[in-house]
Amino acid sequence: MGVTRVLKAYSIEEILDVMEKYGEKVELLAGGTDLLVDIRAGKNKGSVIIDISDVKEMKKIEIGEDDIVLGALTTFTDIAENDYLKENVTGLWKAAKSVGSPQIRNMGTVGGNICNGSPAADIVPPLLVLDAKLNIKSRSKQRKIKLKEFYMENGSRNLRSDELLYSISFTKSRDKNIRIGFEKLGLRNALAISRISCSVYAIIGENNRIENIRIASGALGKYPLREYALEKFLKDKNLNDGLIEEAAEIFSHEVKQRLSGRSSCPYKKEAVKGIFKKAISFEGE
């Protein structure tokens, strides 16, 4: 679709005004790393582009008392350069650092990664295991939904055309036993789209008992997914090499069923084991 208008917004209020006025014709330009490619190919869904890349109130990382809030325009570089996130939310930091290239990390945003809805979106699996919430606003109302409720079975997103995702928040945890891992498989280190990604959040108590666990994957379905069957299997068990091996087999079986009939299935059902094992060994923490 051709571009008829390009408007620049400097505040959330301005964005909402334009979204209300132009409705479904609107396409938001955040980092632009995917949208510019679409525009060149004539594949942009809206003809009115709103450049929101200079909306300062949506660029922030707030480490609060109880919550951590990421403005939707926080770039991957912003996350990768944040020492608190590196130390305390390592899986999220690793995912941000693994995105594309320095140039892409300087441009690409968390909100764009979520809303674009790619199954391979790198930042989504760690946010899923953090049980992140999306803060959404329109002219008429404001709502908060869980990220895991954002992607719908029919391939669409839980976001109306007049609604803006303005920030993402998750609980700040002080529990010393929390581990957050992330691992991805690309065809090379830089500039590679994830073939498989996996993030694990776990609270490991005495005797390595898994008191709580959340696992999410990327590029293993229509959108990034929580791996509930795997979580159920691991919860309350003692984390050791044998258990990880068993869990990897279960994960592989899940993937085999999910991707059945696809050409990537034979490869992914094997490769997922290694990625999962690395993610749950919390390397680099």
Next chain:
Amino acid sequence: MINIKLNVNGKDYDLEIEEDLRLIDLLRDRLGFTGTKEGCGEGECGACTVILEGKTVNSCLLLAIQAHGKEITTIEGIGKEDDLHPIQESFLENGAVQCGYCIPGMVLSAKALLDKNKNPTRKDIREAISGNLCRCTGYEKIVDSIEKASKILQQRGSESHEQL
């Protein structure tokens, strides 16, 4: 058509442009900064790298309007033919340039790195140029050159410090 103001290589411009013009097209076609190369047009190759407000970006993935009110450095802003930047000198001396197409982007990624990190490790250098593809050199001489340029810059920095 829309109006934008921006600063490229230290000079202010006030321009009327088509709304969906990309930054790379503005730089090359309107302003004549043809040192900025277009390779893939999809942000994969880094040939179009420029420095925007101190950070490297792919100018093929930005609309020109996104640069409104901002400062941009292209390869033309790094050194002159008779007064090369130490990074450029080092690339020449160490044989880091073959066909040359990736080099403007490569130099700008190196510049952005050395502006932030005066004494990078080889790993830091590899990381900094990981968004710039080179199909000729195999990267070794490029990494050598950036490492040597960092030494030259440090030396010059300490010399000018002594003069003060």
